[in-house]
Amino acid sequence: TQLLEQSPQFLSIQEGENLTVYCNSSSVFSSLQWYRQEPGEGPVLLVTVVTGGEVKKLKRLTFQFGDARKDSSLHITAAQPGDTGLYLCAGAYDTNAGKSTFGDGTTLTVKP
C-alpha cells in the first residue's frame, strides 16, 4: 500500500517555466519533509513543514502543507537546469520515531 502518492512521476520542462509537484496521502502526518536527490547520492533536505496550512519559501521554491496535514505541494518558479533531480516527499507519523514514509518521487528535468 502506497501511503504517499507523488505526482507527476516525471516532469520535463524548459528553463524559466514554473512547475508544481504534489504529495498526497489519506493519513495525517506529524510533519512532512521535502528532499532533493541526485543520482548516486543521498537525499538532501530542502524543508520540513509541521503546521497545517504552513507555507515556507526557499528562494524560488515554495512549500505548502495542507490544512489537514495530509498533503503538500512544492512549487518552483522560473526553473533552472540546476533544479534537475529527484524530488521526494516524506511523512513522519510520530515525532522522533525515526521512521519516515516516502513517496515514489518526481523526476524533474529542466532543459536549458
Place this chain on the structure above:
Amino acid sequence: KAGVTQTPRYLIKTRGQQVTLSCSPISGHRSVSWYQQTPGQGLQFLFEYFSETQRNKGNFPGRFSGRQFSNSRSEMNVSTLELGDSALYLCATQPGLLGGTDTQYFGPGTRLTVL
C-alpha cells in the same frame, strides 16, 4: 558539524555472501535509520536504532539485521545475499530526543551490487 558518513560507498558481492555496511551519524544524533532504495520500490524503511536498541522495524526478512554502538555509530548486515538486494542503502540520522525535530538527515549511501 560533519554530516552523516557511510562506508563503503560502493560494494560488489556475489550471491550467497554477506555484507556489512557502516553509518556514522551527525554528532549528537542518537537515532539512526536505514533505508533501501531501488528503482522499482523507491525508498523502503528497514529499521531504526536509538540508544543501541532497535526501536522500529520495517517489513524486510531476517537476513537484514543491524546494530548500534555506544557512540551511536550503526552497522547493518545482509546475509545470504540475493540478486534483488542490489540497491542503494541509505542511513538517516536525527537527534531522536523527546520534543525534538523528526527531520532525518541522510548520508550519501552505499551502492551494493550483487552478482
